[in-house]
Amino acid sequence: MVEKIKMSCIVVHKYDAEKAIRVLRKHGLLATDFKVMRCKDVVKIPTIKPLTKNVKIAFNNEDISFKETVDYFERKSIVKTYKDLVKNIPKEAMDKLPSSYDIVGEAILIRIPEEAMNYAQIIGEALLRFHKNIKGVYAVTGETYGEERLTPLKLIAGNNVEKTVYVEHGVKFVVNIGKTYINPSLSFEHHRIAEEVSDGEKILDMFCGIGGFSLTIACRKKAEICAADINPYAIKSLISSLKINKLKGTIYPILGDSAYVFSKFFNKTFDRVIMNLPGNAYRFLKYACRVLSGNGGIIHYYRFAEAINEVIFEFLRLISSFRSVVKILYIRKVIEVSPRKRLYVIDAYVM
Ligand SMILES: C[S@@+](CC[C@H](N)C(=O)[O-])C[C@H]1O[C@@H](n2cnc3c(N)ncnc32)[C@H](O)[C@@H]1O
Structure with a gap:
């Protein structure tokens, strides 16, 4: 049984109802949490109190005939979430x-x-x-x-x-639900990195997934991006997404293990390497250093840890074996994975 509340109200002809509601709302008298009642040719509109003189004048000016009375009204169901x-x-x-x-x-x-x-x-x-x-x-x-x-x-x-299109900052991604990695919490990070890139850069996205970084960059900058992943569904998605976005840059999707493909064939090639494989990035740092331009370039190193210090020390310790000059440009917590696990990123200039 729906609960009804006794309220003051006005009764108007159905043709005047919209106008009457507008007047009541303007004067702050409309009981907005309650449903109006329709019965044949009349409408009963609940009010928060009896009409004031000003409202009665407004009704007269608008040619609205009304009768004041009381009745029982049902609350509107409010669905917020x-x-x-x-x-x-x-x-x-x-x-x-x-x-x-x-x-x-x-x-x-x-x-x-x-x-x-x-x-x-x-x-x-x-x-x-x-x-x-x-x-x-x-x-x-x-x-x-x-x-x-x-x-x-x-x-x-x-x-x-099976397949759907997911949009992030205006970039469209074809996604195979359940068959590829997807994390909408990375959307700001994709955007942040794309803003860092300059036209003309050569970039390696070592673990591209469906192309979160690669597509966001290519939609904004005239960069050349090699995007690799071992998951064939991820690479297929990326190839489909290339067709539905307007790109400024160029993406070369590559199905394969980044460690093998790039370090073998792309020695000292890239201005920027994105290493978004937070559980294992440390194993690939030597390959990233091998393919980074000899004149220096930027590495984005993503890692899970409880505290950022662990990531900084690990990064510095490992990188010192491969390159001599390292400047940390930026460090940030990307997401809170669980109370003791966070995703951090280090942006470092390496020469
Ligand atoms: C965290 S997800 C990357 C997400 C993506 N960068 C993004 O921002 O949406 C890591 C990806 O690395 C891929 N991967 C894991 N090992 C790899 C390897 N050795 N070479 C290339 N890709 C690899 C996985 O298939 C997965 O798609």
């Missing part, structure tokens, strides 16, 4: 519902805590109703795994979204 659409789950589960999730094109990826996992379908359906353009909702069921850094996913509502 998907949580307002989640019904019939226990309070303990309700309290654990996540407030944030990733929207990747027509898919949503959400981390549901264990306490609420039994209600995953209800949660997924609420998200589908809240976001009208979403086709499928996936629960993230574990940590990113393997060399290809894939996220384990389970479809909890809607349909499987």
Whole structure:
């Protein structure tokens, strides 16, 4: 049974209702949290108090005939987040519902805590109703795994979204949900690096994934970018994305192991090397140094750690074996992965 509240209101002909609502709203008398009632040719409009003299004059000026009365009105249901659409789950589960999730094109990826996992379908359906353009909702069921850094996913509502287009700062990415690495939290970092690049640079994106850095740079700068990844789905996505973006620069997508391909064939070639493989970047630093221009260039070194000092010492210790001059240009925490794990980046000029 829907609860109704006794309110003062006015009754007007349905043809005058819009005008009357406008006048009431202008004078701050419209009870905006309550639904108006329609009955045959009349409309009852709830007000927060009886009409003032000024409003009555305004109605007369607008030729609106009205009658003042009282009636019972239903509250409007206010849906601010998907949580307002989640019904019939226990309070303990309700309290654990996540407030944030990733929207990747027509898919949503959400981390549901264990306490609420039994209600995953209800949660997924609420998200589908809240976001009208979403086709499928996936629960993230574990940590990113393997060399290809894939996220384990389970479809909890809607349909499987095989391919979708995800947009970041105006750059379009074709994404194969579940088959490539994707992390919308990196969007600022993609943009930041693209802003650092100058026209004419030769860049190596050693672990390009679907091209987060490469495409963002190529959309903004006339750079030449070699973009490599071992995941064929990532390279296929990147190739598809090349066709749907307007590029200033050029991207050469390469399927293969960065350690092998570049260090063998591209000695001292690049002005900038992007090393976004945070679990393993240290293993590839010698290859990055091998391909970086002999006149010096920039390395973006991404690493997971609890504190930034660990990353700085590791970077300096390793790089000193390969190059003699190192200047750290910038250091930043990119994202908080968990309470004891952060993603950091060091931008360093290396000669
Ligand atoms: C963290 S993801 C990169 C994400 C991407 N840079 C972005 O910003 O969206 C790391 C990527 O490195 C790739 N990868 C792992 N080992 C590799 C290797 N030896 N050579 C090339 N790519 C590799 C994985 O397949 C994965 O797509």
